[in-house]
Amino acid sequence: MSEDDLAAAAASTPALRQVTALTRWVGQGRKLTQTGQLTMADARHLVGLLNTGDEIDPVIGERVFRTRSSADLPVLTVVVTWAKAAGLLRVVHGRLVAVKKNQRLIDRPAQLWNIMFAAFDQLGPAICSAGWFQSLLGDNFADGIAVLFRGIADGDGAAPTGAVQAEVWSALSARYYLDDATTEQLTRLRKTTDNDVRRAVAGLVTLGALAEEDAAAGTLRLTPLAEWALRSRYGAVAPGDQLAQLNVTLLDAEPPVWRRLLVPATIRLDRLDRVIQAAMGWTNSHLHMFIHSSGRYGVPDLDFPLQDERRATLRDLVDREGETVRYEYDFGDGWEHEIVLEQLLTAEPGGRYPTCTAGARACPPEDCGGVHGYADLIDTLADPTHPEHQHLLEWLGIDKGSDFGPEHFDTADANRRLDTVILAATRTA
Numbered sequence: 104m105s106e107d108d109l110a111a112a113a114a115s116t117p118a119l120r121q122v123t124a125l126t127r128w129v130g131q132g133r134k135l136t137q138t139g140q141l142t143m144a145d146a147r148h149l150v151g152l153l154n155t156g157d158e159i160d161p162v163i164g165e166r167v168f169r170t171r172s173s174a175d176l177p178v179l180t181v182v183v184t185w186a187k188a189a190g191l192l193r194v195v196h197g198r199l200v201a202v203k204k205n206q207r208l209i210d211r212p213a214q215l216w217n218i219m220f221a222a223f224d225q226l227g228p229a230i231c232s233a234g235w236f237q238s239l240l241g242d243n244f245a246d247g248i249a250v251l252f253r254g255i256a257d258g259d260g261a262a263p264t265g266a267v268q269a270e271v272w273s274a275l276s277a278r279y280y281l282d283d284a285t286t287e288q289l290t291r292l293r294k295t296t297d298n299d300v301r302r303a304v305a306g307l308v309t310l311g312a313l314a315e316e317d318a319a320a321g322t323l324r325l326t327p328l329a330e331w332a333l334r335s336r337y338g339a340v341a342p343g344d345q346l347a348q349l350n351v352t353l354l355d356a357e358p359p360v361w362r363r364l365l366v367p368a369t370i371r372l373d374r375l376d377r378v379i380q381a382a383m384g385w386t387n388s389h390l391h392m393f394i395h396s397s398g399r400y401g402v403p404d405l406d407f408p409l410q411d412e413r414r415a416t417l418r419d420l421v422d423r424e425g426e427t428v429r430y431e432y433d434f435g436d437g438w439e440h441e442i443v444l445e446q447l448l449t450a451e452p453g454g455r456y457p458t459c460t461a462g463a464r465a466c467p468p469e470d471c472g473g474v475h476g477y478a479d480l481i482d483t484l485a486d487p488t489h490p491e492h493q494h495l496l497e498w499l500g501i502d503k504g505s506d507f508g509p510e511h512f513d514t515a516d517a518n519r520r521l522d523t524v525i526l527a528a529t530r531t532a
Contacts, residue, residue, distance in 0.1 A: 106213065112328050113216035116311035121153045121182045122219065123209050126191045128152060132200040138172070139194065141183070146173035155179045177229075181306060184229040188222035189215065220312055220332045224248060230306055231299040238296040239275040240303065248303060250274045252333070255313075255323055256523045260330075264304065264321035268297045334525055340367045340450040347417055348446040348460075351379055351430070353467075354439045355474045362462040362517065368447065370457070372400050372412035372420075379430060379440070381520040382459045384466030389433035395420045436473040457525070459517040465509050468499060481509050 113119055128149070136142055141149070150157045155178035159170045174180060183199075186192040190205045208215040227244025231237070240247040254270040255262045272293055281289065304323060307313040312329040316322045325333075340346065345368040353360040362382045366375065372393055380387045392401035392409055397420065401409035420428045421444040430440040450456060467477040483489045484496075484504035492504070501507055 109213040109216075109328070109331060110211075112311065114212035116216065116309065116328075117154075118182075118185065118306070118310040119212060119216055119219060121155070121309075122186045122189065122191065123215070124153055125149065125182055125186050126201055126206070126209060129192055129199055129201050132195075132198040135194065135197055135199055136172075137197075138174075139197075141173040141179075141199070143170070143173065146170075146176060146179060149179055150176060153179065153182060155182065177302075181226060181229045184226055185219060185222065188225040189218045190222075216310070216328065217332050217335065219310060220329070223307065223310070223312075226303075226306065230302045232295070232302070236291050236295045238299040239279070239292065240271065240296050240299040243275050243278070244303075247271050247275055247300070251300065251303065252325075253523075255325055259519070259522075261316070261322055261324040264301070264315075264323055267304075267323060268300045271300050272296055334455075340454075340456055342450055342452040342454075344450045345369075346448045346450050346456060347421075347444055348448055350443045350445050351383065352441050352443075353383070353474070354441055356464075356467075356477070358464060360464040360466065363445075363460045364457060365448070365454075365460060366417065366457040368418050368422075369416050372415050372417065373402075375417055376412065376430075377524050378457045378521065379442075380432075381524040382462070382517045383440075384517070384520070385432060385438075386469055388469055389435070391430065391432045393420065394429035394431060433469070436470065436476070438467070438473065457521060459514055459521060462512045462514065462517060465507075465511045 133145055134142065140146075147159055149155070150159060155176065157176035157178050159176070161168050161170075170176065173183075183192070187194075189208075190202055191208065192199055193202055194200075208218065224245035227241055231241035231244065250271050251267055254267045258266075275296070281292075284292070304313060304315075307329075308315055311326055312332070314324045314326050316324055346365050347368045347370075349364045349366060351362045351364060360383075362379075364378060364382055366378060370378070376391055376393075377387070379385075390401065390407075392399050393412065398410045400412040400415050400420075401407075403409055403411050420426075421442075424444055424446055426444050428442045430442055432438045432440070467474075468480070471477050471480050480495060483491050484507055486492060487504065496502065496504070499507060
């Protein structure tokens, strides 16, 4: 999408229009109640101004239930919370006021949309319902949203709503000890969590990050806006920006296992790690580090001190053609890779980066004992009489040795994995 197309698409989304209108309405400031809520007079006005669809003073049967607080208007609550999370509004001395330095964002829809998309993680208290049964999403909102996006990305950008709800439930419920919960308790907890996932999806639809297709099946699809925003977190490049062509080779493997990658020259090392994992075919199940003359970079740990990879870029380590850096994955098996900067290139219009352009041979299975263990594995699979042959077939989940192809490599498969990693990476701070 061009910059003009991005701006037009962002400006047309209901959520951005609501947040923009709310910010303009606040102007010099609006008085809040003692509990920090909008006054009911202002709330009534905003429901119409912003077209939130909230029902004021609902009638159930023959009885009118008076709305006594703006906190009882769920959509308006989300819009106000979103404007605060995006840095457009804040509360000062009991008044809701505009943040002056950020008001320029109102006239920059693509930039504001990206900020609102990033701020969505903070909307859990506003989106998730309160009550006797707090959903698992309410306590783990940001992580749940990351699982939601990963589930959609794993389906090549589309997935049934029910499947996404199930994946969020599976990921979040694994964090709790629920063995003593009754069937009724689990059913209610699952239902509440599913309902909150639906509310989160509705919010992402109003932002234009998700589209709902096929009403009967309830299919969710990533929009071009969402793909643009998620890719931008990996150091999105514009035509003319500098790219690094890298050759990543697994050391000591014969014949060689290698991949050729095009990545932004300024890509952060933590993001380069994910790119290497996806392109090679690793599962990101173990620790890793980048090894350079300037130090070792990875995830800092008290027991294994490393420089923070989030604070360093590829360009910090290699900026001239022919320079190299080492990448080690799984300190037990010790998979060492050499990364060579082959060329510095220019990004082309319409290009999708990072991308894998070439490679050779399959990635070894995880936990097979390093390069030498992998060589033994190949020999054992080729020999049906070997005493470990059947055990290896079962371990790999295959029927016969020929089902494992060490020579196999498909660039399209590598790029599908890259797309999944990039589009699912909603939390990369």
